[in-house]
Amino acid sequence: MNQGCCIFAYDGDIAYGTQAVLAARLVKKYLNIPVTLITDEDTSKRVDHKIFDQVIISPTEDSANSRILSGQTIAFKNLNRNRIYDLTPYDRTLLIDSDFLVFSNRLKHYMDSNYDFMICENMKDLCPNRSGSVVSFSPASLHMLWATNIIFNKTPDNKILFDLVDHIRENWEWYGVLYQFDTRRFRNDYAFTVACHIMSGFGADQYYTALPSPLLFTDKDSLIKTSKKGLTWVTGDQNKLVKTQDQDIHMMNKTELLRKIDNFFNLYD
């Protein structure tokens, strides 16, 4: 069974392609598996292909999706994530967001396990006791899974799951009412959570196995130092100092990531 990592990246207001180059470099360093970029023509032209084993062009429809980041409205394209099942060149795939930075070999253990479908249940916040990493749709609904990283095998059941995610996207408002989540923008996290719930027999069983929780950074935290000994951060709300080392990071502050990306590249050249 061949295994590898796939990263989706479509440039928009944010240079996701550049983020993907860094994410791929870290995956190769710490997990030592091949990496495939899934992108569109425009992004592909802007991205250095050297780090990727394959680049797959898969245009995605222009999305009206947007999020607020550091006070600005940022457009992004995330509507074809479920197509990973058909696009991946690997039998066992690690799917990560382009802002997911691997700084440990922990996921390698999970790649080598027998579990067919694994997804993140939780994120650990950079600051203990700060809320934000545990998300529920509503008090009466589901605990959200994070589609930031997923490991899956090509199995008939998983094919059903990924097709179901597409169906949920197409009927977003309906599922929003049913599962009581905010439908103003499409979130893969929500779609995969609902899909896993349905695939589990509506909660009778558990479809997925949990992946380790990476550290979560909100869009307000800043990176103030990068070195071989670790990364030093100051948190946005309370100005707390935090140092991280050998821990995987979901860096949701994309503007900060791009501002400091040369520091990372210099560190890992």
Place this chain on the structure above:
Amino acid sequence: MDDRLIKALEHADYRQTLGIERQRLKDKAHAELIIGYCGGMFTVDRTLIGFVNSIKEYGSAVILDDNGYPVAIENLEDFQARVIGTYFEVTNRYLTDYNEIKQKRTAAKLVDL
């Protein structure tokens, strides 16, 4: 500002950062103690070490992994070596890191500034 309060606030900053760093090291060690073996996922802890030690003489066994699924371990001796090796490696690193932060007496030093 009153000097007494300035010193107390500096100390509060330090303790806050120390608390975060301690938690961070604990989370990291816990994550590193999870290993994959024969397709299953196992958290290495004192219970697992004791259990493996007590059944090692049988050579092979089915052991339930972290998710409660049965995993056939064909070579218990090799599994034991892996479990104990991981435990020593991770806890020794944890101790080194823990001792290092204990010696740092300011918030800035704790985060290498």
